[in-house]
Amino acid sequence: MDENTAFPGASDESKAEYILSNVAEVVERILTFVPTKSLLKMTCVCKLWRNCARRVLRVQQNMxxxxxxxxxxxxxxxxxxxxxxxxxxxxxxxxxxxxxxxxxxxxxxxxxxxxxxxxxxxxxxxxxxxxxxxxxxxxxxxxxxxxxxxxxxxxxxxxxxxxxxxxxxxxxxxxxRMEGVDIRPFHFCKNTISEANLVEAGLVNNTDLRVVLLFGYDAFKPGAARFLNQVLEPLARSKVLIAGGHVENVFSPKRKCCDRGSYGVVGLTLSGPKIQGASVLLEQDVSSAKAAEAIIQRLKAANLPERNTLGFMFACVGRGHNYYNNQRNVEADTFRKVFPNIPLFGFFGNGEIGCDRIVKEDYNLCDMDSDGLQHGYTTVMTLVHLG
Structure with missing residues (x-):
């Protein structure tokens, strides 16, 4: 049946109006080309468009x-x-x-x-x-x-x-929001750290936990090291990849639980069967591009899928060009040489958290205590695959 038989005597405009009001497959295909903010506005057009827009949003799951x-x-x-x-x-x-x-x-x-x-x-x-x-x-x-x-x-x-x-x-x-992936933020200061709150945040007794990105603030104040160990010790004993470091400050979300100047940690938990991760530690003696590449190649050996994967680089503020004889961008360039299609993000901070570890289906990993997760003048290079 051609379009003239389907719409006898109808104008092209009325044909298009009928299709856009009744044919979900066509509407849904069109909406895949619409940015999300505009797409949300289009949910007000009619019930058909609202349902089509919701289906489009559900399948757009790449970060x-x-x-x-x-x-x-x-x-x-x-x-x-x-x-x-x-x-x-x-x-x-x-x-x-x-x-x-x-x-x-x-x-x-x-x-x-x-x-x-x-x-x-x-x-x-x-x-x-x-x-x-x-x-x-x-x-x-x-x-x-x-x-x-x-x-x-x-x-x-x-x-x-x-x-x-x-x-x-x-x-x-x-x-x-991604199917099979649960990403949740957490924040603890000395006023809120407790076993019950660690469990509620998904950091303890969470069999689906795969990766924790963890950032400490005001880490050099008296009591801060002991506080941080309360968070790191259960993670060090678990089958979880931990990566991060110490930052200057946290500006979002706003919190009222701790006093101004109080130490604490924030971070993200990544849970779900689809998540995989691997990390390596570039220690203090790694001070050349060749040595850095040899360490980062170990990430390649983890054989993680590169699609929908992020790279993270958490380096000491004392590294960078100061560590590589005034050569700039050494570690980032080396990462790109090994992983040309994976984006890299991270920071230079006041201390690094992490170790050599692989989190996959078979859980090949290195055991590590909480002290072995904290470093200075190093770089933690990490891959996180989101499924």
């Missing part, structure tokens, strides 16, 4: 990211206007967002954690509110500021990652 480096032409951090523009055009509905920015130019004075005074003070509360306002209600946003940033340019998995040990830089990794 995405936005990154930026400065200096910015506006009053806020360089990431804020870039993110505002790009969020209009993304094709996922963010459920969890991990934001990392340089602490030198992002001044979070209104957050509940004390921060060293930034040399540039025109960033801060407005930037924080602007970031939080970009994402839908119910989206979990975790934001940290660190001495340096490692990022991959927006829009390309094969883009060359860059190390920014100074200057304005930041990124936001956006995770949608």
């Amino acid at each position: 995405t990211w936005v990154s930026a480096s400065g200096p910015s032409n506006c009053d806020g951090h360089a990431l804020c206007p870039k993110l505002a523009d790009e969020v209009e055009n993304i094709y996922i509905l963010p459920k969890t967002v991990l934001v990392m920015v340089d602490s030198e130019t992002f001044n979070g004075q209104d957050c509940c954690y004390k921060q060293k005074k930034a040399r540039k003070s025109h960033h801060g509360p407005d930037s924080i509110e602007e970031l939080n306002g970009l994402f839908p209600k119910g989206c979990d946003i975790m934001g940290v500021a660190t001495p340096g940033i490692v990022l991959t340019p927006t829009g390309s998995h094969s883009g060359a990652p860059k190390e920014f040990q100074e200057g304005e830089a930041g990124y936001a990794i956006m995770f949608p």
Whole structure:
């Protein structure tokens, strides 16, 4: 039956109207080309479009990211206007967002954690509110500021990652709701750490837990090391990959549980049977590109799928070009040489957390105590596969 038989005497306009009002397959196909913000508005058109839009959102399960480096032409951090523009055009509905920015130019004075005074003070509360306002209600946003940033340019998995040990830089990794993957944020300070709260956060007695990204703040204050061990000890004994380090401050979400200047940890738990991970430790004696490549090649031997996989690099602020005879971007370039199609993110911080470990179906891993997870003048290089 041709279209003239199906719609006798009908105009092309009325035919199109009928199809867009009644043929779900056509509507759903069209909506796959619509960015998420516009797609959400289209759910108000009619019941058919609402159902089609929901199905489209359910299948858009690949994470995405936005990154930026400065200096910015506006009053806020360089990431804020870039993110505002790009969020209009993304094709996922963010459920969890991990934001990392340089602490030198992002001044979070209104957050509940004390921060060293930034040399540039025109960033801060407005930037924080602007970031939080970009994402839908119910989206979990975790934001940290660190001495340096490692990022991959927006829009390309094969883009060359860059190390920014100074200057304005930041990124936001956006995770949608994914089948078989549960990503949850957590925060503990000395007022909230307890066995019951660790269990509730999914850090203890969670058989589906695969990866923990963990970031400590104010880690060098009296009592902070003992506090951190309360979190790390059960994780060190588990079949879980732990990676992260110590940051300058946490600016999102706002917390009222701890006093200004109190130490604590924040992070993300990644649970689910589809998640796999691997990490290696570049120790203090790794100070050449050749030596770095030999260690990173061990990640390749883990044989993780590269599709829907992220790389993380958590390095000591004392490494980078200072460690490699003024050669810049050594570790990021080496990672890209070994994994040309995996984006790399991370930071230069005040201490590193992690070890050599592989988390797969057969759970090949190295046993490690909590002290063996904490390092200085090292780099933790990590792969996380989201299924």
